[in-house]
Amino acid sequence: MGCPMKFTMKPGETLMADEKELYDVIQSGDTARALDIIKNGCIRVDCLDENGATPLQQAAFKGNVELCRVLLDRGADVNSNEHEHAYTALMFGALSGQHHCVSVINNYLSIEDVERIIHPKGIDTKERIPMKFAKEIHQLVRSYNIHPVKIIKFLQANIELVEHRKPFVIVLEELFDLQMKQKETNEVMALKLWIIVFTIKEAFKFIDLKKSEGTKTPDDLLVLFAKQLLATDAEANFPKNLELLARQGIKAFPYHQSVLFQTLVKSVGQTEFGNEPSALSYLHQALLGQRMMMDETFCAACGEPAKKKRCAGCKAVNYCSAECQKLHWFSHKRWCATLAMKQDMMNEQWDVDESAKTEGADGSDAAETTQGPSVSSPATPVAAENEA
Ligand SMILES: [Zn+2]
Ligand SMILES: [Zn+2]
Secondary structure: OOOOOOOEOOOOOOOOHHHHHHHHHHHHOOHHHHHHHHHHOOOOOEOOOOOOOOHHHHHHHHOOHHHHHHHHHOOOOOOOOOOOOOOOHHHHHHHOOOHHHHHHHHOOOOHHHHHHHHOOOOOOOOOOOOOOHHHHHHHHHHOOOOOHHHHHHHHHHOHHHHOOHHHHHHHHHHHHHHHHHOOOOOHHHHHHHHHHHHHHHHHHHHHHHHHOOOOOOHHHHHHHHHHHHHOOOOOOOOOHHHHHHHHHHHHOOOOOOOHHHHHHHHHHHHOOOOOOOOHHHHHHHHHHOHHHHHHOOEEOOOOOEOOOEEOOOOOOOEEOOHHHHHHHHHHHOOOHHHHHHHHHHHHHHOOOOOOOOOOOOOOOOHHHHHOOOOOOOOOOHHHHHHHO
16 A cells, blocks of 8 residues: 655544654654654654644754754645644744754755756756756755855855856845745845855855956865955954955845844944954854854854864864864964963863863874864964964
């Protein structure tokens, strides 16, 4: 017997065996099995347990980000509220303090949305940009990290898009428009897409400008653009160009009646240029919520969550990858020693008994292993610092 090709079930209908097991394994935290059932089992993605909760709601309640993503990809209804207290998945996530899930649900956009815009007249007509980019663009727009360096890294990884720049920008702009013109406007999503388009246009402008000056490849120019954004001057450890870009991006947002926009403009306007919080951190707060900003550690170069790598010199900044650490070093080396001193003072204050404090010149010594996963630093910060 085949599997029913429907999504929902009415309250009171009974669960099928796979559905019952799915709830059990979501509950017990067996993600691998849950994924297997979603992929290969016979389930209605919006089935309801005895309290009227869907698998997405249960996954959000449990804080299982991966499951939330997969269920959303399978078309799970974000707005299902058959639950006895009429809770939606978002409310489940928020109530249980699962802010990661909340942001995944809030930032959801399906790959079909992207494909439809690449192919506005249907699959048999000419596509605006090669369809293979649908997946990459989908990944980009549903991440909550809109750090310009992350967006530049996306362009580097999809460098062919530089050739398709005009239609590519149109695709992004239409995705943006969709958020504000659909029945239920999604301001958070619109803001995010706006900053992405804005940054990408700036990157293309930069490439055009610099291309006339020399023979550098688009990839080299993108690295140059990223460095220009991350650069600080001698007076303050504050990347002014990055702040400028973020502020200009916010200012250019076209829907001035948006409450989110008005709140942002007010917050940024109250902060003097060059002071924290930066415009970018206000933006990320708007997308992620303040709570998660405090819980997470972010990459100093590209803003991705960064738990694993830390500068061995100062132990004050984190990176998502060795690549990002290398990219950032030209700027960070100016501040590494100062930050290390501050960090030492803080440690003394807290009277942390760590035999691990490194004063020595060897940044990659045993201290790192006691402090968690080792930092493999291609730039060997401390050594490089001496030559600076
Ligand atoms: Zn990074
Ligand atoms: Zn450092």
